[in-house]
Amino acid sequence: MTVPDELSYTPEHEWVSISGTTASVGITDHAQRALGDVVFVSVPPPGTKVTAGEPCGEVESTKSVSDLYSPVDGEVTEVNAEIDDDPGLVNSDPYGAGWLFKVQLAAGDGEAPPGLLSAQEYERLTANPQ
Amino acid sequence: MTDPQSPAPRRTPLTAVHEDLGATLTDFAGWLMPLRYGSETAEHKAVRTAAGLFDLSHMGELAVTGPAAAQALDYALVGNLSALQPGRARYTMICAADGGVLDDLIVYRLAGEEFLVVANAANASTVYTELTDRASGTQAVVTDRTSDYALIAIQGPNAARILAPLTDAQLGEVKYYAGYRATVAGCRVLLARTGYTGEDGFEIFTRPQDAERVWAALSDAGAADALVPAGLAARDTLRLEAGMPLYGNELGPDVTPFDAGLGRVVKLDKTADFVGRAALAQRAKAAPQRVLVGLAGQSRRVPRHGYDVLWDGVPCGRVTSGSPSPTLGVPIAMAYLEPAAAGQAGRDGAGRLAVDIRGSAEPAALVPLPFYRRPA
Numbered sequence: 008m009t010v011p012d013e014l015s016y017t018p019e020h021e022w023v024s025i026s027g028t029t030a031s032v033g034i035t036d037h038a039q040r041a042l043g044d045v046v047f048v049s050v051p052p053p054g055t056k057v058t059a060g061e062p063c064g065e066v067e068s069t070k071s072v073s074d075l076y077s078p079v080d081g082e083v084t085e086v087n088a089e090i091d092d093d094p095g096l097v098n099s100d101p102y103g104a105g106w107l108f109k110v111q112l113a114a115g116d117g118e119a120p121p122g123l124l125s126a127q128e129y130e131r132l133t134a135n136p137q
Numbered sequence: 138m139t140d141p142q143s144p145a146p147r148r149t150p151l152t153a154v155h156e157d158l159g160a161t162l163t164d165f166a167g168w169l170m171p172l173r174y175g176s177e178t179a180e181h182k183a184v185r186t187a188a189g190l191f192d193l194s195h196m197g198e199l200a201v202t203g204p205a206a207a208q209a210l211d212y213a214l215v216g217n218l219s220a221l222q223p224g225r226a227r228y229t230m231i232c233a234a235d236g237g238v239l240d241d242l243i244v245y246r247l248a249g250e251e252f253l254v255v256a257n258a259a260n261a262s263t264v265y266t267e268l269t270d271r272a273s274g275t276q277a278v279v280t281d282r283t284s285d286y287a288l289i290a291i292q293g294p295n296a297a298r299i300l301a302p303l304t305d306a307q308l309g310e311v312k313y314y315a316g317y318r319a320t321v322a323g324c325r326v327l328l329a330r331t332g333y334t335g336e337d338g339f340e341i342f343t344r345p346q347d348a349e350r351v352w353a354a355l356s357d358a359g360a361a362d363a364l365v366p367a368g369l370a371a372r373d374t375l376r377l378e379a380g381m382p383l384y385g386n387e388l389g390p391d392v393t394p395f396d397a398g399l400g401r402v403v404k405l406d407k408t409a410d411f412v413g414r415a416a417l418a419q420r421a422k423a424a425p426q427r428v429l430v431g432l433a434g435q436s437r438r439v440p441r442h443g444y445d446v447l448w449d450g451v452p453c454g455r456v457t458s459g460s461p462s463p464t465l466g467v468p469i470a471m472a473y474l475e476p477a478a479a480g481q482a483g484r485d486g487a488g489r490l491a492v493d494i495r496g497s498a499e500p501a502a503l504v505p506l507p508f509y510r511r512p513a
Contacts (some may be wrong), residue, residue, distance in 0.1 A: 043173060044176050065495075067439050067461075069178060069460055069461055070177075070460070071441075
């Protein structure tokens with residue numbers, strides 16, 4: 008399982024990459040493995056206000072459906088249109104081509120918002136389920 | 138994301154093989170089973186187009202033997218097992234006195250006085266207890282043989298070609314629902330032409346100590362024929378496409394075989410009395426209380442077990458199983474509908490039938506079962 012050092016994580020298995028005042032969001036390698044083949048992802052359309060820790064979409068896989076939680080406060084600026092045609096990108100490249108949406112951060116100071124986990128913390132979380 | 142269940146699940150004789158293959162393992166009915174090895178969709182498609190190899194060692198095997206074995210099964214089950222020829226198998230059910238389904242079963246008649254009853258893992262102990270009770274005082278002995286068998290299935294259009302060079306059985310003569318003793322890879326097995334995928338295929342009961350050898354021989358022989366190991370996730374979508382019921386979803390103690398559209402397994406014309414006869418005879422004559430139907434989704438959101446089915450926005454039934462269909466490319470589901478709604482939907486369902494998918498009514502169409510039938 009891959010947990011890139013440079014990303015931040017949520018306990019609900021999203022990753023977030025903050026660059027300037029923009030956050031890119033996806034689901035982790037751990038999450039895609041647990042879900043199995045992703046068949047459909049519903050993400051908030053551009054313009055949607057999202058709140059950290061609140062559900063903002065869902066990920067359908069063969070066996071189950073899971074809520075997608077926003078890791079940050081802000082407004083959605085872009086969604087990954089490729090995912091609509093090829094939801095399998097979430098499985099094959101969860102941290103790259105499988106990114107889901109981008110958020111203009113409400114705080115706007117470029118700092119990682121509170122409550123997110125470091126790679127080390129996330130690794131510990133997923134090593135000890137429950 | 139794991140299902141907390143105690144105690145530690147049982148390992149099958151092949152669990153180490155699955156671990157070596159990098160399988161995602163899951164606790165299924167108290168057994169540690171491969172859920173998938175890589176992509177379950179790829180495994181599903183491999184079974185439809187080539188072949189898949191499954192470990193089904195979690196299934197319960199119960200031997201019923203003795204001079205009264207056939208009579209005991211005629212009383213215990215809804216089928217007419219005394220009419221079953223040695224070397225043949227039958228799909229049947231064990232019901233409660235009220236006609237509710239306790240399990241669906243495959244029964245093999247290995248010899249005149251020797252039967253093997255294959256039960257779902259979750260129900261194996263119930264079936265064992267019920268068979269023992271129902272056979273008590275007769276000259277039939279019920280033995281739990283689950284630990285004495287590993288069960289390997291090879292399923293798909295290439296299955297027979299892969300298996301043929303490894304077995305002494307003449308596969309051309311092994312008909313659907315035949316099951317008899319043979320050898321595979323030099324090991325003594327019970328070889329059956331049965332399955333739960335909608336494809337041609339075989340189920341091979343081996344001794345536990347032979348399981349790895351038989352699995353390896355099939356894997357090696359199948360490498361050139363696109364055989365892949367396949368997990369329980371693919372098994373579930375394969376059986377759903379094939380319209381086959383799953384205990385706990387389409388079948389349960391509140392459901393009779395007639396509800397599930399499987400009234401044909403209830404042999405009311407057999408002379409012997411059997412547990413559930415009175416209730417089932419009544420049920421056979423009465424108007425159905427619900428109808429099992431197939432649904433195809435018209436969006437990409439997937440109807441799941443337990444979701445309400447809506448007719449003009451009003452609940453008229455419930456989804457029992459649902460998943461994306463890798464073969465058809467749309468979400469599919471089985472559901473129990475009120476008979477009136479099912480009838481109306483069959484005539485004029487367009488735009489009126491939907492599934493409540495987490496609060497939004499997603500349009501669905503009534504489609505005939507099975508969703509998939511293999512090319513003749």
